Amino acid sequence: MQSLRITEQQIRSSPSPSETTVKQLKPVNRPDRGTIAVKPIKLLANHFRVKYNPRTTIMHYDVDIKQLGPDGQPLKKLIPKPKLYLIRDQLFEDYPDMFPIDKIVYDGERNIFSAIQLPTGKFKVVLSDGENSKTRIYMFSIKLVRDCLMRSLLQAPRNMLQGLDLVMKDNPFRHRISIGRSFYSTEYRASDDLRCGAAAYRGFKQSLKLTSQGPALSVDYSVMAFHKPQPVLEFLNEHIPNFSIDRFDTFKQQVIDAIGGLKVNVTHRVTKQKFTISRLTDGKTRDLSFELRDPEGKNPPRTVSVVDYFRDRYGVEIKHKDISCLDLGKNNMSNFVPIEFCVLVEGQRFLKENLDFEAGRLLKRISQPPPEQRRDAIHEIMHAEGGPCGAVTQSFGIGIEKSMTHLMGRILPAPDLKLGASERVLVNDKGQWDLAENSLVEGRPVLRWALIDFTAFEYRHRLKERYFVSNLKQRCKELRIHLEDPLIHRRTNMQELSNAKKVEDLLKNVVEDANKKTPGKLQVIVCVMGLKHYGYKYLKWVSETKIGVVTQCCLSKNANEARHQYLGHLCMKLNAKLGGSNVELMERLPHFEGEDHVMFIGADVNHPSAHNSTGPSMAAVVATVNWPAANRYAARVFPQEHRKEKILSFGSMCAELVNTYARLNYVKPKKIVIFRDGVGESQLSMVLNEELDDFKKAICDAKYQPTVTLVVAQKRHPTRMFLQNRRDGGGSSNVPPGTVVDTVVVHPSEFDFYLYSHYGSIGTSKPTHYYVIHDENRFTSDDLQRLIYNLCFTSARCTKSVSLIPPVFYADLVAYRGRLFQEVVREMESPVSSSSSSSSSSSSSSSSSAASFQRMFYDVHPDLQNSMFFI
Structure with a gap:
């Protein structure tokens, strides 16, 4: 009996019960094209036009893959995506004439698209990971969903561009490390070694979009940190400062923090299998043993030591017997393997937050090339063997132009700004203005405040308290903020930030001491720290949810240097938190006059x-x-x-x-x-x-x-633009602030545009993509583009237009x-973690307390609820 299966595409195309009664809203159409401009500007966009034969037919098939049990019946077992690809590859290898690999693309889940007609039905696939691994049998079922002319694929882009997108990704998928929509080289440059067990791998991200010029592939340069595919012991030597295998027990916690959850291959036997490191064994390798079972059941189980087993079974002598083994087992089953036989699998991301300072800085530099270098890198990608163009795209009758799209942008006029008593403030061509000779629009008096100095017992980072307070008061005065001397000076150390209870006791004590001096509520507590500290989160949670007083943190290095610009920005944040106004637009916002x-x-x-x-x-x-x-x-x-x-x-x-x-x-x-x-x-x-x-x-x-x-x-998109004439961009060669694009690379009919609202001084600027999906206020393109650009000048944190x-x-x-x-x-709820460093935050945890979901723990104190405490 043939089973009935409803595919995701069929679900999308069939109305749900709610859709039969409630009409689904669709994004609004573009009302017009924008016209307002100081001047036009010639640009290049990293969109590459896709050429196709509208009469080409693409076949869409639904795929269902099940593992079979010993009785031949399907198991109710989820198959991971990497394994699904291996099953697909084995099927194509078994039946190359029926499934020609260069004419088929697969999404790793339920969909296959083909340039030719494929056989339908069920196929058995036998898969083995190599020596000593059990073979597994899978049933690969394939059924035709529909065949589509390319012409019809392009009439419903959100549903039907999936096939085209898979075709574009197939070639880089075969040649590179795949992470989502991004593809990275399998090798790294010597200069990109981050020297901590990781390296910066260069690659690209791509996205297929339907634009005003037709389907286009957006391709952007990308960099990601990966673990180097090296022996685990080499990684530990690189990653853990002063690591020594002779003192392994001293570094045991650091070792498991560094490698727990990573995937490895083993070198003592031939296998393609990847194993996940679950833990380190408590005992040393020479003392470990396990129960060895006869796979045929002829002999009773016997206990064997790990050392003897590896010597007898694989003919290898374990070198490091006085350290822990890795446990590579799963499902509560142990699998002891000495560390020396384990090699990290390629393509494993290295989290940026785990990089040290120098490695992080190098990664940032590699990731942010200036516009000319980024444009050249994209050009190389389009011509590379592992780029978007390959044999599969040709099999589907698809071609990709390798030249960037030429288009015209418009530079919008910057708004007039109001600062202090002045009528008008000049904004330069970088979208910036100067506070040096201006004051804030409305400075809130700071009459009751406290200073907590967390550096009192630190020689290297000690705060020059009088100097800092004097300079802060003077800068506030220049900006028309009246700042009194602090009511409370509390000198303490960073240990007071080690947990939430200590922070709460400290802040409550400061508030009580202030009340004893003069009744009334503290307005702000300025906290000076020697270095960035994980206790920052305790300080913010306690002050903003329990105490009800805003805090302003700064580092002693910056406070002691007392640079004019730094103190100005500090004053701006203080003023915004207390309800003041830093900068305002001179005129009403467009469309709302x-x-x-x-x-x-x-x-x-x-x-x-x-x-x-x-x-x-x-x-x-x-x-x-x-x-x-x-x-x-x-x-x-x-x-x-x-x-x-x-x-x-x-x-x-x-x-x-x-x-x-x-x-x-x-x-x-x-x-x-x-x-x-x-x-x-x-x-x-x-x-x-x-x-x-x-x-x-x-x-x-x-x-x-x-x-x-x-x-x-939308900020997370791959669209980048470059100047055709470098002189249009000033010193950085970036697209200048105020540049808006609403032609060629935007949607054919819907209301979207790209806006560069900031000046890019580092790397290559990225525009923000604004997509209007509902509009009862009946904006024109000009009005909405100017409204958004003008609002970008009203940030309370800085003196420039923001991105x-x-x-x-x-x-x-x-x-x-x-x-x-x-x-x-x-x-x-788990006090044991509160004593750990910032690296042991929730980002490295797979568990979460029930309290984490209760709103009461996130409710801001009533005194701060309607303030800008978050600035």
């Missing part, structure tokens, strides 16, 4: 690292609470389901913020613009049909119906703050 109140909302989700398999994601929403300046924000942060991109409490968080706006301004905003960060094109429908619906249900009623515009801001619109950037800061809170909460 009337009297109606307008609110801007930013939303983002921060996910736990790849090594954390259970921790909550952090949803953050910020919103403006003043108009027309629109430069003060309130924030909410909420823990939610692990790695859930949809903001589950979006409506309720926004309702709180709208009510806050009404309480402060005595009126609710009549117009709202939402900027959503962190979603790709495949998630636009979720944002549009689920989050927006939740938002409207939470805030709208018969008496309140604001008009809403929803814009997605990402402030509502989104602030939401990102708040989501990260929630991540810090989560680390503290987790440690409170």
